[in-house]
Amino acid sequence: xxxxxxxxxxxxxxxxxxxxxxxxxxxxxxxxxxxxxxxxxxxxxxxxxxxxxxxxxxxxxxxxxxxxxxxxxxxxxxxxxxxxxxxxxxxxxxxxxxxxxx
Amino acid sequence: xxxxxxxxxxxxxxxxxxxxxxxxxxxxxxxxxxxxxxxxxxxxxxxxxxxxxxxxxxxxxxxxxxxxxxxxxxxxxxxxxxxxxxxxxxxxxxxxxxxxxx
Numbered sequence: 620x621x622x623x624x625x626x627x628x629x630x631x632x633x634x635x636x637x638x639x640x641x642x643x644x645x646x647x648x649x650x651x652x653x654x655x656x657x658x659x660x661x662x663x664x665x666x667x668x669x670x671x672x673x674x675x676x677x678x679x680x681x682x683x684x685x686x687x688x689x690x691x692x693x694x695x696x697x698x699x700x701x702x703x704x705x706x707x708x709x710x711x712x713x714x715x716x717x718x719x720x721x
Numbered sequence: 722x723x724x725x726x727x728x729x730x731x732x733x734x735x736x737x738x739x740x741x742x743x744x745x746x747x748x749x750x751x752x753x754x755x756x757x758x759x760x761x762x763x764x765x766x767x768x769x770x771x772x773x774x775x776x777x778x779x780x781x782x783x784x785x786x787x788x789x790x791x792x793x794x795x796x797x798x799x800x801x802x803x804x805x806x807x808x809x810x811x812x813x814x815x816x817x818x819x820x821x822x823x
Contacts, residue, residue: 639816643816657820673775713763715748715762716759
């Protein structure tokens, strides 16, 4: 059973695009990780500086292990510096999906 | 530029699994639609009866046209009957993605 992680992140005013860029760069580090089944990073159209991320992983443990990598930690650290508060996180159990491509 | 649509839907108490099932069945009707780049339907782990859906489409218009199909309307109509209030909807501009597979 795969696991979904949905994050809502709010950047400091004017920093939304930079936050989205950091999250995309961070997510790219999972491109060759077979436990990362996919992710989408999207900027909210109607609310400035809000970025949503949905990730699908084989297991929650695989995600928790993957984000410990130094390269990921460095980018996440940069992202936190321009966030306005903590991310909101929702854990999901995927029950249906079609391939999501960029 | 593709478009993302994120929905948070709350079912009437005890109807979350049925709502998720209806949403999966509805989404399957887009499986052969080349404008539907993908979707994920997921049940929230920590909040009963909450279902999230993320869809990616080539354009917003393609989505709006697709949901007019009678088969989709019938399933969406059933879903609304067991929802507790209206869905919350967020429009996204995807800025990065890796294939999301079930």
